[in-house]
Amino acid sequence: xxxxxxxxxxxxxxxxxxxxxxxxxxxxxxxxxxxxxxxxxxxxxxxxxxxxxxxxxxxxxxxxxxxxxxxxxxxxxxxxxxxxxxxxxxxxxxxxxxxxxxxxxxxxxxxxxxxxxxxxxxxxxxxxxxxxxxxxxxxxxxxxxxxxxxxxxxxxxxxxxxxxxxxxxxxxxxxxxxxxxxxxxxxxxxxxxxxxxxxxxxxxxxxxxxxxxxxxxxxxxxxxxxxxxxxxxxxxxxxxxxxxxxxxxxxxxxxxxxxxxxxxxxxxxxxxxxxxxxxxxxxxxxxxxxxxxxxxxxxxxxxxxxxxxxxxxxxxxxxxxxxxxxxxxxxxxxxxxxxxxxxxxxxxxxxxxxxxxxxxxxxxxxxxxxxxxxxxxxxxxxxxxxxxxxxxxxxxxxxxxxxxxxxxxxxxxxxxxxxxxxxxxxxxxxxxxxxxxxxxxxxxxxxxxxxxxxxxxxxxxxxxxxxxxxxxxxxxxxxxxxxxxxxxxxxxxxx
Amino acid sequence: xxxxxxxxxxxxxxxxxxxxxxxxxxxxxxxxxxxxxxxxxxxxxxxxxxxxxxxxxxxxxxxxxxxxxxxxxxxxxxxxxxxxxxxxxxxxxxxxxxxxxxxxxxxxxxxxxxxxxxxxxxxxxxxxxxxxxxxxxxxxxxxxxxxxxxxxxxxxxxxxxxxxxxxxxxxxxxxxxxxxxxxxxxxxxxxxxxxxxxxxxxxxxxxxxxxxxxxxxxxxxxxxxxxxxxxxxxxxxxxxxxxxxxxxxxxxxxxxxxxxxxxxxxxxxxxxxxxxxxxxxxxxxxxxxxxxxxxxxxxxxxxxxxxxxxxxxxxxxxxxxxxxxxxxxxxxxxxxxxxxxxxxxxxxxxxxxxxxxxxxxxxxxxxxxxxxxxxxxxxxxxxxxxxxxxxxxxxxxxxxxxxxxxxxxxxxxxxxxxxxxxxxxxxxxxxxxxxxxxxxxxxxxxxxxxxxxxxxxxxxxxxx
Numbered sequence: 005x006x007x008x009x010x011x012x013x014x015x016x017x018x019x020x021x022x023x024x025x026x027x028x029x030x031x032x033x034x035x036x037x038x039x040x041x042x043x044x045x046x047x048x049x050x051x052x053x054x055x056x057x058x059x060x061x062x063x064x065x066x067x068x069x070x071x072x073x074x075x076x077x078x079x080x081x082x083x084x085x086x087x088x089x090x091x092x093x094x095x096x097x098x099x100x101x102x103x104x105x106x107x108x109x110x111x112x113x114x115x116x117x118x119x120x121x122x123x124x125x126x127x128x129x130x131x132x133x134x135x136x137x138x139x140x141x142x143x144x145x146x147x148x149x150x151x152x153x154x155x156x157x158x159x160x161x162x163x164x165x166x167x168x169x170x171x172x173x174x175x176x177x178x179x180x181x182x183x184x185x186x187x188x189x190x191x192x193x194x195x196x197x198x199x200x201x202x203x204x205x206x207x208x209x210x211x212x213x214x215x216x217x218x219x220x221x222x223x224x225x226x227x228x229x230x231x232x233x234x235x236x237x238x239x240x241x242x243x244x245x246x247x248x249x250x251x252x253x254x255x256x257x258x259x260x261x262x263x264x265x266x267x268x269x270x271x272x273x274x275x276x277x278x279x280x281x282x283x284x285x286x287x288x289x290x291x292x293x294x295x296x297x298x299x300x301x302x303x304x305x306x307x308x309x310x311x312x313x314x315x316x317x318x319x320x321x322x323x324x325x326x327x328x329x330x331x332x333x334x335x336x337x338x339x340x341x342x343x344x345x346x347x348x349x350x351x352x353x354x355x356x357x358x359x360x361x362x363x364x365x366x367x368x369x370x371x372x373x374x375x376x377x378x379x380x381x382x383x384x385x386x387x388x389x390x391x392x393x394x395x396x397x398x399x400x401x402x403x404x405x406x407x408x409x410x411x412x413x414x415x416x417x418x419x420x421x422x423x424x425x426x427x428x429x430x431x432x433x434x435x436x437x438x439x440x441x442x443x444x445x446x447x448x449x450x451x452x453x454x455x456x457x458x459x460x461x462x463x464x465x466x467x468x469x470x471x472x473x474x475x476x477x478x479x480x481x482x483x484x485x486x487x488x489x490x491x492x493x494x495x496x497x498x499x
Numbered sequence: 500x501x502x503x504x505x506x507x508x509x510x511x512x513x514x515x516x517x518x519x520x521x522x523x524x525x526x527x528x529x530x531x532x533x534x535x536x537x538x539x540x541x542x543x544x545x546x547x548x549x550x551x552x553x554x555x556x557x558x559x560x561x562x563x564x565x566x567x568x569x570x571x572x573x574x575x576x577x578x579x580x581x582x583x584x585x586x587x588x589x590x591x592x593x594x595x596x597x598x599x600x601x602x603x604x605x606x607x608x609x610x611x612x613x614x615x616x617x618x619x620x621x622x623x624x625x626x627x628x629x630x631x632x633x634x635x636x637x638x639x640x641x642x643x644x645x646x647x648x649x650x651x652x653x654x655x656x657x658x659x660x661x662x663x664x665x666x667x668x669x670x671x672x673x674x675x676x677x678x679x680x681x682x683x684x685x686x687x688x689x690x691x692x693x694x695x696x697x698x699x700x701x702x703x704x705x706x707x708x709x710x711x712x713x714x715x716x717x718x719x720x721x722x723x724x725x726x727x728x729x730x731x732x733x734x735x736x737x738x739x740x741x742x743x744x745x746x747x748x749x750x751x752x753x754x755x756x757x758x759x760x761x762x763x764x765x766x767x768x769x770x771x772x773x774x775x776x777x778x779x780x781x782x783x784x785x786x787x788x789x790x791x792x793x794x795x796x797x798x799x800x801x802x803x804x805x806x807x808x809x810x811x812x813x814x815x816x817x818x819x820x821x822x823x824x825x826x827x828x829x830x831x832x833x834x835x836x837x838x839x840x841x842x843x844x845x846x847x848x849x850x851x852x853x854x855x856x857x858x859x860x861x862x863x864x865x866x867x868x869x870x871x872x873x874x875x876x877x878x879x880x881x882x883x884x885x886x887x888x889x890x891x892x893x894x895x896x897x898x899x900x901x902x903x904x905x906x907x908x909x910x911x912x913x914x915x916x917x918x919x920x921x922x923x924x925x926x927x928x929x930x931x932x933x934x935x936x937x938x939x940x941x942x943x944x945x946x947x948x949x950x951x952x953x954x955x956x957x958x959x960x961x962x963x
Binding site for chain 1: 506507509516520523538544548637667939
């Protein structure tokens with residue numbers, strides 16, 4: 005019944021289906037890993053070794069030979085950081101750090117931006133080169149490059165002591181829950197947790213279980229479902245759809261990208277938690293934000309805080325006057341946009357957010373002068389208005405983020421503005437009944453207070469083992485019923 | 500394990516649920532509840548040995564022998580005209596096949612091709628094509644490219660027929676079209692009362708108090724100015740309109756009447772306003788020059804072609820007097836393939852036969868061209884592949900063409916046959932949308948070019 009060749013094949017890297025948390029393969033992988041990890045639980049050294057081996061294998065399953073890159077960058081950054089730390093000569097230290105930055109960014113640049121800049125140069129007649137063929141963006145490179153950078157810079161600033169053991173550093177860098185799509189973890193938060201004994205209490209179990217299940221739910225039931233059955237048709241050819249469809253398509257995409265990315269982050273957090281590591285949350289119900297500044301404190305927190313600490317503050321932050329602060333904010337977001345990919349769409353998207361952040365800064369400053377936000381009913385109205393406005397601004401920006409070309413973005417906006425056709429709503433509802441209910445449900449869930457989340461976690465913490473097994477097995481059975489047969493690669497895997 | 504440390508729990512939970520699910524995978528685990536059938540759960544799907552029985556279940560055998568469905572009398576070819584099925588396999592041939600039958604005056608593309616030749620040699624002024632289709636041709640897709648190519652070779656300028664209002668006006672790039680919202684749109688979906696005929700496009704528009712419609716040319720070759728414009732309207736009993744502020748009283752009583760004018764070069768646009776009087780039906784406006792080839796795009800979203808049976812004999816015949824057609828193209832398919840694994844299309848063939856019988860009867864001197872469905876993919880076991888219904892529907896459409904002495908063009912084969920839609924969707928540049936059904940603009944242009952080439956191959960064979 006079992007085909008041994010096929011079994012062997014599934015164990016090897018396949019470009020067509022990289023390992024994902026929501027694949028059946030991962031389930032087996034995770035079970036075997038947990039067994040080995042448990043066996044090694046008493047010794048820190050064995051634990052680290054087992055976790056690292058499984059992580060590297062995971063990475064190999066995800067991107068084949070590029071697993072070498074992570075080994076290489078671990079060796080280089082581990083040693084550079086130690087030399088930086090041990091040296092007392094400022095010039096030498098600075099030189100080494102610059103070298104590390106150039107190396108890391110160079111790697112990222114080569115894989116991610118080379119062809120973009122060759123193309124731009126060709127278009128502007130600055131130079132004429134052929135595009136480099138066959139550059140594939142190695143999975144996770146945007147994430148672990150940033151982790152390397154923050155580690156080296158922190159060591160340089162003597163904010164942290166470099167790790168003594170190479171295996172610890174390789175373990176930190178390759179830690180499989182966050183390897184492919186973040187969150188971007190700081191060494192300072194992570195390394196101390198390595199030496200702690202592997203012990204879990206019922207809160208850990210409940211929280212981990214909740215995060216894994218809600219992550220799968222967001223990714224498979226909400227995001228993939230809405231995208232495959234509705235959103236992709238709209239963005240494929242916006243001019244063929246009425247304005248109402250386009251608008252709903254944009255609302256749908258707002259859910260798709262949030263549930264896709266935060267769902268994956270939740271799974272990473274849950275898996276880490278179950279293996280004894282606490283990673284700070286990457287999302288905090290971002291669409292509840294009443295201003296764009298708040299949005300960026302709740303959306304992809306590990307990236308925005310990284311950009312704040314290693315880009316915005318070194319640029320001068322708010323220390324060089326108001327005008328410089330606005331420019332710094334704008335520039336940080338522009339580069340943040342570019343981080344997502346080598347395309348003008350992302351740059352424009354970042355620029356829009358940067359501008360909005362700068363404008364919002366003006367508002368916040370003015371509000372401070374007046375003595376804070378208004379209270380009472382006026383405050384409530386402003387808050388609701390703010391949520392509405394922020395959500396729609398973010399949606400507007402998503403159009404540029406998602407559409408494949410500027411032309412498509414404008415076509416979609418044009419449909420919403422000039423060809424709304426609200427009278428088609430009933431026909432639309434009949435065509436996409438299930439999708440719209442899922443969308444509505446997702447928005448309601450998103451706006452539930454934090455209390456309900458805590459309640460779910462506590463409930464799961466109280467389950468006996470057999471109860472948890474029943475819930476997990478039943479949930480996966482439901483997933484199989486709903487999930488699309490096409491593998492839906494996570495959106496942030498491409499960044 | 501101590502009572503406090505629960506570090507083994509994750510393993511218990513994952514391994515436990517895995518065991519449950521694998522155990523479930525070993526047994527038959529689907530169930531049906533009314534219309535819902537649950538999907539099978541198989542945690543071992545990736546490593547199971549292939550079962551050969553499974554793959555044959557998908558590939559439905561489609562006999563290429565069509566004689567059983569058609570009465571012998573119909574298939575006897577006219578003396579001297581060979582049956583093209585002797586030379587070509589209709590299921591894979593990428594050119595046009597011309598069929599002939601006893602009782603029709605014109606066969607295959609014969610009439611159309613000689614009309615083109617007469618146009619070329621100055622013996623006639625116009626050749627017109629009525630191109631019927633579904634969402635595949637919405638927004639002038641395919642027809643735009645066919646029209647442009649034909650007009651370059653045989654002359655003519657203008658988009659042909661444009662309805663009074665259209666759901667895809669914003670998407671159409673061959674004319675700028677805006678209109679008021681108060682037109683009452685009767686169509687196949689909401690038939691007009693008995694006193695109002697349904698127009699050739701499947702729509703009839705009745706004005707509200709302040710209805711208007713406006714057309715403006717676009718900056719494209721052959722479409723940048725209006726020359727000969729005609730308004731097609733239904734039976735009138737004292738209705739008034741204004742065209743660019745000039746008043747007209749409409750008096751035609753026939754099912755189809757024409758009000759034509761030469762566009763004044765000082766006014767590039769056409770503004771038609773309802774100016775009161777006794778309510779009456781309108782169909783659309785035609786934009787032509789005084790000679791050349793015209794392709795009228797009659798798109799109607801979501802239909803299969805059977806709906807054409809709702810066009811009355813009077814409308815079709817009167818249309819042929821006012822606005823005669825030399826070729827009728829029937830291009831349908833996507834809407835019959837809603838059940839991808841269905842391979843019996845007799846439910847479609849029977850009513851469509853009646854539709855073609857009556858159209859053929861009403862338009863005895865017009866050529867007919869049946870264009871088959873395009874390739875359409877569906878997901879099976881994680882992969883996109885050609886729906887088994889596609890070749891089955893092609894076969895039914897071929898029978899329809901052959902029975903009625905029509906010409907036949909296999910778009911599915913012309914696209915590349917089995918699996919071609921997947922290539923069109925995933926190619927670079929992409930030629931079709933992610934629904935694995937509809938072409939995008941580039942894909943439609945390619946289909947238009949393929950069709951033009953197929954037509955010209957026939958033309959060259961006959962007239963060069």
